[in-house]
Amino acid sequence: MRLNDLSRGASAIIDHIEDREPGDPVALRLRELGFVPGEPVRVVAVAPFGGDPLAVKIGFTRFALRRAEAARVLLRDAA
Incomplete structure (x- = not known):
């Protein structure tokens, strides 16, 4: 699941950030x-x-x- 698919009030755990290209500046900024x-x-x-x-x-x-x-933030269920 991706962060943009999560409904209001829902929680999850970040699994990883998707890089769309090598050195992806948006993915880097999200990590920062x-x-x-x-x-x-x-x-x-x-x-x-x-x-x-x-x-x-x-x-x-x-x-x-x-x-x-x-959409670059991939999630796993909050346990």
Whole structure:
């Protein structure tokens, strides 16, 4: 499952970030912001009609991500 598929209020664990090309700057930036394997993530808000952005929470920090950016974050179920 990908972060952009997660519904509002749902939580999961980050499995990995997908690189679309070698040295992918978007994937690198996501990692720098704390989107790293094993980190819990929760969707706190979704734009109306399934649009951009998504508001997600990692730890005590909230981020607004475009759906295309969130699609790079692959998840596993929160146990």
